[in-house]
Amino acid sequence: MLVGTGISGERGISLAGLEALRACDKIYAERYTNLVPEGTLARLGALCGKKIALLSREQVEGEKELLEAAKSESVALVVAGDPMIATTHVSLLLSAKRRGVQTEVIHASSVLSAAIGESGLQAYKFGKMVTLAYWRDNYRPMSAYDVISDNLARGLHTLLLLDIDEKLGPMKPSAAADVLLKMEHEGKKKLFTPQTKLVLLKGMGWGEPTKKYCALSELAACDAKEGPAVVIMPAKLHFLEEEFLASL
Amino acid sequence: MLVGTGISGERGISLAGLEALRACDKIYAERYTNLVPEGTLARLGALCGKKIALLSREQVEGEKELLEAAKSESVALVVAGDPMIATTHVSLLLSAKRRGVQTEVIHASSVLSAAIGESGLQAYKFGKMVTLAYWRDNYRPMSAYDVISDNLARGLHTLLLLDIDEKLGPMKPSAAADVLLKMEHEGKKKLFTPQTKLVLLKGMGWGEPTKKYCALSELAACDAKEGPAVVIMPAKLHFLEEEFLASL
Numbered sequence: 001m002l003v004g005t006g007i008s009g010e011r012g013i014s015l016a017g018l019e020a021l022r023a024c025d026k027i028y029a030e031r032y033t034n035l036v037p038e039g040t041l042a043r044l045g046a047l048c049g050k051k052i053a054l055l056s057r058e059q060v061e062g063e064k065e066l067l068e069a070a071k072s073e074s075v076a077l078v079v080a081g082d083p084m085i086a087t088t089h090v091s092l093l094l095s096a097k098r099r100g101v102q103t104e105v106i107h108a109s110s111v112l113s114a115a116i117g118e119s120g121l122q123a124y125k126f127g128k129m130v131t132l133a134y135w136r137d138n139y140r141p142m143s144a145y146d147v148i149s150d151n152l153a154r155g156l157h158t159l160l161l162l163d164i165d166e167k168l169g170p171m172k173p174s175a176a177a178d179v180l181l182k183m184e185h186e187g188k189k190k191l192f193t194p195q196t197k198l199v200l201l202k203g204m205g206w207g208e209p210t211k212k213y214c215a216l217s218e219l220a221a222c223d224a225k226e227g228p229a230v231v232i233m234p235a236k237l238h239f240l241e242e243e244f245l246a247s248l
Numbered sequence: 249m250l251v252g253t254g255i256s257g258e259r260g261i262s263l264a265g266l267e268a269l270r271a272c273d274k275i276y277a278e279r280y281t282n283l284v285p286e287g288t289l290a291r292l293g294a295l296c297g298k299k300i301a302l303l304s305r306e307q308v309e310g311e312k313e314l315l316e317a318a319k320s321e322s323v324a325l326v327v328a329g330d331p332m333i334a335t336t337h338v339s340l341l342l343s344a345k346r347r348g349v350q351t352e353v354i355h356a357s358s359v360l361s362a363a364i365g366e367s368g369l370q371a372y373k374f375g376k377m378v379t380l381a382y383w384r385d386n387y388r389p390m391s392a393y394d395v396i397s398d399n400l401a402r403g404l405h406t407l408l409l410l411d412i413d414e415k416l417g418p419m420k421p422s423a424a425a426d427v428l429l430k431m432e433h434e435g436k437k438k439l440f441t442p443q444t445k446l447v448l449l450k451g452m453g454w455g456e457p458t459k460k461y462c463a464l465s466e467l468a469a470c471d472a473k474e475g476p477a478v479v480i481m482p483a484k485l486h487f488l489e490e491e492f493l494a495s496l
Contacts, residue, residue, distance in 0.1 A: 006355065006356070007355060008264050011262060011263045011267070012262050014254055014256065014259060014260050014261060014262055015260070015263075015295075016256050016259035016453075018263070047263075082357060082361040082365060083365060084361075084364065084366070084368065085361060085364065087370065090368050090370075090492060093368070094488065094491060094495070097495045105366065107357035107361070107362045107452075109254075109262065109356050109358070110357070112360055112361045112364075112371070113330040113333060113358035113361055116332065116360075117330060117331060117332030118332070118353065120332070120338050120341070122335065123333045123377070124376065124377065124378065124379075125376075126376065128372065128373075128374065128375050128402070129371070131372075150402070154398070156376055205264075240342065244338060244342055247345045
């Protein structure tokens with residue numbers, strides 16, 4: 001069973017999710033597909049009256065530990081956000097199904113719908129979303145640029161999830177701005193300049209969320225704020241969308 | 249304040265949402281932007297120790313009652329799903345901001361991310377979503393067909409929300425199939441036939457959800473199942489997506 005805790009640490013879990021965890025034999029957790037506020041798992045464990053075992057990325061992706069345990073007991077994997085948005089969880093559920101294990105997903109708030117909601121932008125105007133990946137010396141993926149280009153041509157907003165790298169950590173807003181401008185330099189489609197305004201949402205559902213509608217060049221000012229960040233590259237705005245963004 | 253209860257009736261609310269409702273002076277609710285299981289509001293009221301006043305569509309969209317109350321008290325509007333996906337909630341929050349009322353949104357699970365998760369399809373392969381509207385004698389919107397066409401051309405899945413009409417009620421799976429086939433007859437792009445396979449999710453997060461990967465012509469068999477329905481028109485599938493759909 002996959003149980004989402006949503007975007008607000010342990011307080012983002014649903015009543016159904018909490019009930020399910022309390023009824024479970026064993027609770028595992030991972031925290032590499034999403035960032036969670038410090039102390040979340042300890043507090044969640046206290047709420048469930050159980051110890052939660054933290055698994056490494058290798059243990060989750062290796063699947064062995066979880067699938068072995070699920071043979072004889074009811075097992076839950078706690079996931080921040082809404083589970084199944086990361087491919088890892090889909091693979092895991094599929095492996096469990098192949099072994100005849102009964103599976104269930106308990107949903108919770110997701111950065112996908114929360115980002116749409118916090119921005120006030122129309123849900124129907126979002127195109128394909130994409131992860132903005134780090135650029136390295138020998139690997140400079142342009143996929144995010146292509147997606148933004150394609151979406152903009154259709155009048156659609158783009159939700160950009162920021163890369164979480166094991167070594168480099170979660171991508172900072174300044175690094176996101178840097179990659180976007182390098183992409184423009186490479187792609188030359190005049191999609192944006194340092195003055196292009198976009199939406200930054202950081203720490204949604206956390207104590208003090210940061211919501212900004214600002215120029216690309218101003219993103220760096222948000223580096224020090226807490227929590228996971230997403231960026232929305234807006235297409236042409238409806239006047240109500242414009243008013244909402246101005247009120248952030 | 250807008251408080252989401254997610255997709256699972258009162259058990260879909262987060263701990264943060266429940267706390268906020270308990271601390272509130274007045275709780276209102278609407279249930280026309282989303283369907284909720286019978287008795288949800290009464291049970292939620294009992295959990296909060298407060299009576300929840302149900303507002304009509306006119307009262308929510310008129311905004312007066314809510315904004316008047318919010319002048320002198322802390323007021324919450326309970327919304328099924330994740331708030332702000334419906335334009336009504338964005339307008340309401342904007343009106344509150346214009347009047348200097350402090351606003352907050354407490355997120356919960358949404359049909360958007362839950363449908364992606366339940367289908368096992370890759371989140372990055374979804375294009376623009378769209379509502380499949382009822383066809384009437386004098387109004388036969390083709391927008392859903394155009395969106396599906398555009399998404400398919402880009403290799404992207406389409407999430408179709410089914411219309412909820414005040415008089416006709418929520419669109420049944422058979423009616424959805426009917427409208428889709430009429431659109432094909434009109435649009436002639438050969439996007440689908442009665443044999444085209446698609447995903448139907450009904451009553452996600454409810455007691456007995458229905459998940460089907462079946463032909464358009466078989467949708468009618470799901471009419472009697474309980475709960476709100478969404479349809480996903482898949483693009484070309486990755487073999488893991490195919491396997492997951494086959495396991496539904």
